[in-house]
Every structure is written in C-alpha cells, then in structure tokens.
Amino acid sequence: MNNWFELVIDLIIILIFLGGFTRFRTPKGARQGNFSAAFALALAVVVIITSYRIMQPHIVILALLIGSALGWLVAMRVNMIQIPAMVAFQHGAGGIAAFLVSFIELTRNTLPGFGVEKISGFLGLAIGALTFSGSMIASGKLANIIKKPPLVLPMHSHITIGLLILIVLTGYFTGYLQGRPLTILLAVMVAESILLGLVFSIRIGGADMPVLISFLNATAGLAAAFCGVIIHNRLLIACGATVAASGSILTHVMCKAMNRNLLKVFIGFRVKDSADPIPAFFGEEIVADNLAGIGDESPAEPPAEVDPLTEAIRVCREAKNVIVVPGYGMAFAQAQFDVVRFTTLLEQSGKEVRFAIHPVAGRMPGHMDVLLAEAELSYDKMIEMDDINQDFEKTDLAIIVGACDVVNPAAMTTKNTPISGMPILLAHNAKRVLVCNLDDKPGYSGIDNPLYKNKKVIMLLGDAKETLTKLIDRYISES
Amino acid sequence: MQAHARQWVKLTEFNKTVMSELLIMLSVFILSIIIGYLLISKVPPLLHTPLMSMTNAISAVTILGALLVFAVVPDIPDTVFGALAIALAAFNVVGGFTITERMLKLFKNKKE
CATH class of the missing domain: 1.10.287 (Helix Hairpins)
Structure with missing residues (x-):
C-alpha cells in the first residue's frame, strides 16, 4: 500500500475526529461531534479491512457482530443513573482489548533487546491490564454491586509501589526472552498489572469516584496510544493521546473541585485531625459514609410551634428567585423528577428558578447535568458553580436537595479538614435556605455542616422524593 | 511460514527507517496531546x-x-x-x- 496514500487517509480520519471535538460546545453541536467521531472510527475500520488481507474473516466478522450487538443492547437499556458504572465498565473492556493486542504483538515481535516498540508494548500491556481491573472495581462500586467501603490494606501504599517496581522488573527480564518463556513472563506481567489495578482502586470510594473514573479514562487512552506505537499505527497513537489528554483534564477538574491532590487520592494520604479519627491500619475498613459519630450533638430543634413543612411552603411562596442545589443524594433517591416538577410549579407562579451545579455533584464529571436533563430541565437553567456563586446573596431562597459537603461553609472557615479549601456553593448566603436531605449527618467528608444549625435554614429531613412530593401536594392544594 | 517471512521483511524495513518512524510517532503523540488539550479544555x-x-x-x-x-x-x-x-x-x-x-x-x- 502506498505510504503517502496511507498518510493522507490517516490525516483525514484524524481531522474528522478533531472536528468532532471542536463541536463539543453545545449539546446540539456535541451530537454532531459524536456522530463525526463514530463516522471517523467506522471509516478507519473500513480502511483496515479493505487494505489488508484479513485472515479467518468469519471469526473476525462474528467477533465484530457479537461485540457490537452487545454494546448496543447494553447502551440502549442502561438508565442515566447507571451511566458512570456503564462508562467504567466500557473503560474496562477497552483496557482488555489494549492489553490483548499488546500481548499478541509482543509475542510476535522477534527483535531482541529493548526498542521503543517493545517498551511501548510493555506499557500498553501493563496500563491496559490495570485499566481493566481498576475499571471493573470502579464499575462494581458505582453500580452498588460492590457495597464494601473503601478497603485499606496494611501497608497499602507500599504494596502499590512494590507492585509497580515488580512490573518494571518483569518487563526488564522479559525484554531478553524469546518464545515460550517470553509468553509466560508476559502473562505474569499482565497478572501483576491486574493486581495493581485492584490494589489502587479498592481504597478509593465515595466522593473520590469521579477522580478514579476520569483517571481510568486517561489510562484507557494511554494504553491505546502505546499499543499504537508497537503496531506502528498513527491512528491509535493520535486517538489514544487525545483521549489521554481529555481524561487528564477531567481528572484535574475533579481534583480541583474537591481540593484533592491526585497523589493523595491514590496513595491515600488522609489529613489527620480530630474530624478524621478512623485508623487506617491492619485491615480496618473505613466506613467513609458512616462517620456519623463525630458530630453527635443533635441539631437545633426548630421552634416547636412552627411545622417546618408549613414554614417551607410559606418561604417558597414569598421567594421571588430560587436557586436549587442538587447533590448526589437527590440522584440516589431518584428525586430529580420531583425536584424539576416542583421548580416548574414555582416558575408557573412567576418565580425565577435556576440550578447550581457543583463539579462533583454526581458520581462522574457532569453527571448531575445529565440526570437533570433526563428530568427535562432546560439546560440553560443549569449554572456552573463559578457563574452562580455571586448570585446567592441576591437570592431569596436556596433549596438544597441531597447535598452536604458541596455546601458546607466549614470548607471556608476551618483548617486541616478533608474539605478545607474545597470550593463550595455559597448557599448559606441566600436569605433563606431549605434543606431536603435524608438526615443531618455529615457528608462523605465526615465534617459537620454548620449550615444546618443556622436560623435561616429550614430542615426537611427524610427521603428527598417523599419530601418533594409533600411539598408539591401542599403547594398545589394551598394555591 | 510465508507470513512470518513477510513480517521479517517488514520488520527489517522498519529498522532501516526506524529513526524517522519514531520521530513521526513521537510528533503524532505530542501533537495529539497538545491539540486534544486545547480543544477539550474548552468543553463546558x-x-x-x-x-x-x-x-x-x-x-x-x-x-x-x-x-x-x-x-x-x-x-x-x-x-x-x-x-x-x-x-x-x-x-x-x-x-x-x-x-x-x-x-x-x-x-x-x-x-x-
């Protein structure tokens, strides 16, 4: 095949891909972008199939059909709350593909010693394998199949680093082998990488999941890029590197939004202070969501004569502008439909309603926007943190639904807690605040939310869905 | 066997132009990361x-x-x-x- 022709075709495909990314500015454009990326990939597959003589075409076609059909079926059935689990699962599938291809190409590569291809092959193999196992754990946790809280092994960080060194050493010896010993040692390397993926992902949980899933997005791309070097395929390198860049950006955004350092998430350095008394040694499991014992004082009781629900309805009626702060608790209670129904009611009585979206409000970057879009909230009402924070002061009512840490003023006022310095939504600046949370316990961080004790706050505790239904009923019946 | 021989020929070809190949791959890698970064950091x-x-x-x-x-x-x-x-x-x-x-x-x- 003519080299120049090949280069031009590759360039065209890469340009269609990049064109797709430039369209990712509005939802409408993004649909075109997604379509053009799919088209580019399909084109690349057609080019490969037509320009090489593919052996055993029946097996290849069968594998293509089975994989595509399953992918399509699952993608059509999954609901929006399961998207993070689904995406993580797909990362895992991509990881397997990357390490299998690297594996095959490494066993076929008969050059002795270390060339760039070989090193890239090792990297593709190791990163692909750890992406696979890490993603399976992440997916299981996100789908609530793995209900275990983050597990910290004794000397966890040492194990992680030890495995890393072991993988590098295995790679070093593998470089000089041929034939059967090579195959065996490569399999050992895969096993070590899978173990590494398991070890680093089991200790991450809860609010750190968005970081993990973004990171795995980056490693899946990186594995594809390295896999591309060993087979000398420009498309794999270009696409893989672009995805790696994208995943890195999202990882950075997530870390910044939680005031977490990537290293701290993975090496598991936890800020030690009075608010974090859970010991992290000897198989002790950290029940991250259950640090309740810390803020044990009961919340300030609302004045006995005023029923909070009545008060809430009154405040809702009086408010002219409202900002809703949704958190993962809302999604978990599947209350997004009721929240949007309630805000539609408020809008119908002439109030201005907007939604303030914290970057880590969901279980993956941007997840909350998708959930609200599913509940048919117009996307011009979903406002990012930085754009809406200054507006809380001028707002009559902030309605918090299933959010705790992202509105915890302690992030600004206290030092040495896990959330200190984390950017928050300034809901406490609103004139009145309505909290529809399951309970008044601290969120994932374990830090008490002083907002709950503020006089301008009305607490409506209980299942968010039930609370919202009550609010809607009362609001309708009394109008 | 023929296929393996063919692969050998292909590999020695690679060897001849290995530097330019590597340079191309490296530039594709770096360029993609830069362009990807520029395009994706603008995604809302x-x-x-x-x-x-x-x-x-x-x-x-x-x-x-x-x-x-x-x-x-x-x-x-x-x-x-x-x-x-x-x-x-x-x-x-x-x-x-x-x-x-x-x-x-x-x-x-x-x-x-």
Missing part, C-alpha cells in the same frame, strides 16, 4: 459526561490493532485473544457512541 462542564463517554468510545480505537492481528496468519491462541479483543473493543466503540447519543438527546433548551 455541562457536557463532561458525554465527553467522557465519547472519548471512552474513541479509546477503543484499539479495534484497529485487534483487526491487524489477523493481517498475518494467527496461531490458535492469537486467534482466540484477537477475536476477544475485537469483540470487546467493538462493545466499547458501539456502546460508547450509542450511549453518548442517548445522553445528548436528553439535553433540551426550552428557550429556543
């Missing part, structure tokens, strides 16, 4: 989930590598692993793009 947070879902599908570009496994006569383990890689990559590609489309279809602006 509103679209971060669809973005990740789409890039997830794109990362299964390894399907090309999996297909190329069958460009030379594969032995039995290679056939099994290669077919598995094709199926999983296809699962990732088709699933990723489909789910991205489903998500993006949900976004509506009632003002328009």
Whole structure:
C-alpha cells in the first residue's frame, strides 16, 4: 500500500475526529461531534479491512457482530443513573482489548533487546491490564454491586509501589526472552498489572469516584496510544493521546473541585485531625459514609410551634428567585423528577428558578447535568458553580436537595479538614435556605455542616422524593 | 511460514527507517496531546459526561490493532485473544457512541 496514500487517509480520519471535538460546545453541536467521531472510527475500520488481507474473516466478522450487538443492547437499556458504572465498565473492556493486542504483538515481535516498540508494548500491556481491573472495581462500586467501603490494606501504599517496581522488573527480564518463556513472563506481567489495578482502586470510594473514573479514562487512552506505537499505527497513537489528554483534564477538574491532590487520592494520604479519627491500619475498613459519630450533638430543634413543612411552603411562596442545589443524594433517591416538577410549579407562579451545579455533584464529571436533563430541565437553567456563586446573596431562597459537603461553609472557615479549601456553593448566603436531605449527618467528608444549625435554614429531613412530593401536594392544594 | 517471512521483511524495513518512524510517532503523540488539550479544555462542564463517554468510545480505537492481528496468519491462541479483543473493543466503540447519543438527546433548551 502506498505510504503517502496511507498518510493522507490517516490525516483525514484524524481531522474528522478533531472536528468532532471542536463541536463539543453545545449539546446540539456535541451530537454532531459524536456522530463525526463514530463516522471517523467506522471509516478507519473500513480502511483496515479493505487494505489488508484479513485472515479467518468469519471469526473476525462474528467477533465484530457479537461485540457490537452487545454494546448496543447494553447502551440502549442502561438508565442515566447507571451511566458512570456503564462508562467504567466500557473503560474496562477497552483496557482488555489494549492489553490483548499488546500481548499478541509482543509475542510476535522477534527483535531482541529493548526498542521503543517493545517498551511501548510493555506499557500498553501493563496500563491496559490495570485499566481493566481498576475499571471493573470502579464499575462494581458505582453500580452498588460492590457495597464494601473503601478497603485499606496494611501497608497499602507500599504494596502499590512494590507492585509497580515488580512490573518494571518483569518487563526488564522479559525484554531478553524469546518464545515460550517470553509468553509466560508476559502473562505474569499482565497478572501483576491486574493486581495493581485492584490494589489502587479498592481504597478509593465515595466522593473520590469521579477522580478514579476520569483517571481510568486517561489510562484507557494511554494504553491505546502505546499499543499504537508497537503496531506502528498513527491512528491509535493520535486517538489514544487525545483521549489521554481529555481524561487528564477531567481528572484535574475533579481534583480541583474537591481540593484533592491526585497523589493523595491514590496513595491515600488522609489529613489527620480530630474530624478524621478512623485508623487506617491492619485491615480496618473505613466506613467513609458512616462517620456519623463525630458530630453527635443533635441539631437545633426548630421552634416547636412552627411545622417546618408549613414554614417551607410559606418561604417558597414569598421567594421571588430560587436557586436549587442538587447533590448526589437527590440522584440516589431518584428525586430529580420531583425536584424539576416542583421548580416548574414555582416558575408557573412567576418565580425565577435556576440550578447550581457543583463539579462533583454526581458520581462522574457532569453527571448531575445529565440526570437533570433526563428530568427535562432546560439546560440553560443549569449554572456552573463559578457563574452562580455571586448570585446567592441576591437570592431569596436556596433549596438544597441531597447535598452536604458541596455546601458546607466549614470548607471556608476551618483548617486541616478533608474539605478545607474545597470550593463550595455559597448557599448559606441566600436569605433563606431549605434543606431536603435524608438526615443531618455529615457528608462523605465526615465534617459537620454548620449550615444546618443556622436560623435561616429550614430542615426537611427524610427521603428527598417523599419530601418533594409533600411539598408539591401542599403547594398545589394551598394555591 | 510465508507470513512470518513477510513480517521479517517488514520488520527489517522498519529498522532501516526506524529513526524517522519514531520521530513521526513521537510528533503524532505530542501533537495529539497538545491539540486534544486545547480543544477539550474548552468543553463546558455541562457536557463532561458525554465527553467522557465519547472519548471512552474513541479509546477503543484499539479495534484497529485487534483487526491487524489477523493481517498475518494467527496461531490458535492469537486467534482466540484477537477475536476477544475485537469483540470487546467493538462493545466499547458501539456502546460508547450509542450511549453518548442517548445522553445528548436528553439535553433540551426550552428557550429556543
């Protein structure tokens, strides 16, 4: 095949891909972008199939059909709350593909010693394998199949680093082998990488999941890029590197939004202070969501004569502008439909309603926007943190639904807690605040939310869905 | 055997032009990271989930590598692993793009 022709075709495909990314500015454009990326990939597959003589075409076609059909079926059935689990699962599938291809190409590569291809092959193999196992754990946790809280092994960080060194050493010896010993040692390397993926992902949980899933997005791309070097395929390198860049950006955004350092998430350095008394040694499991014992004082009781629900309805009626702060608790209670129904009611009585979206409000970057879009909230009402924070002061009512840490003023006022310095939504600046949370316990961080004790706050505790239904009923019946 | 011989010839060809090949691959890698960074840092947070879902599908570009496994006569383990890689990559590609489309279809602006 003519080299120049090949280069031009590759360039065209890469340009269609990049064109797709430039369209990712509005939802409408993004649909075109997604379509053009799919088209580019399909084109690349057609080019490969037509320009090489593919052996055993029946097996290849069968594998293509089975994989595509399953992918399509699952993608059509999954609901929006399961998207993070689904995406993580797909990362895992991509990881397997990357390490299998690297594996095959490494066993076929008969050059002795270390060339760039070989090193890239090792990297593709190791990163692909750890992406696979890490993603399976992440997916299981996100789908609530793995209900275990983050597990910290004794000397966890040492194990992680030890495995890393072991993988590098295995790679070093593998470089000089041929034939059967090579195959065996490569399999050992895969096993070590899978173990590494398991070890680093089991200790991450809860609010750190968005970081993990973004990171795995980056490693899946990186594995594809390295896999591309060993087979000398420009498309794999270009696409893989672009995805790696994208995943890195999202990882950075997530870390910044939680005031977490990537290293701290993975090496598991936890800020030690009075608010974090859970010991992290000897198989002790950290029940991250259950640090309740810390803020044990009961919340300030609302004045006995005023029923909070009545008060809430009154405040809702009086408010002219409202900002809703949704958190993962809302999604978990599947209350997004009721929240949007309630805000539609408020809008119908002439109030201005907007939604303030914290970057880590969901279980993956941007997840909350998708959930609200599913509940048919117009996307011009979903406002990012930085754009809406200054507006809380001028707002009559902030309605918090299933959010705790992202509105915890302690992030600004206290030092040495896990959330200190984390950017928050300034809901406490609103004139009145309505909290529809399951309970008044601290969120994932374990830090008490002083907002709950503020006089301008009305607490409506209980299942968010039930609370919202009550609010809607009362609001309708009394109008 | 013939196929292996062919691969050998291909490999020695690679050896001759190895420097220029490496340079091209390195520049493709670096350029893609830079361009990717510039384009993707402008994506609004509103679209971060669809973005990740789409890039997830794109990362299964390894399907090309999996297909190329069958460009030379594969032995039995290679056939099994290669077919598995094709199926999983296809699962990732088709699933990723489909789910991205489903998500993006949900976004509506009632003002328009």
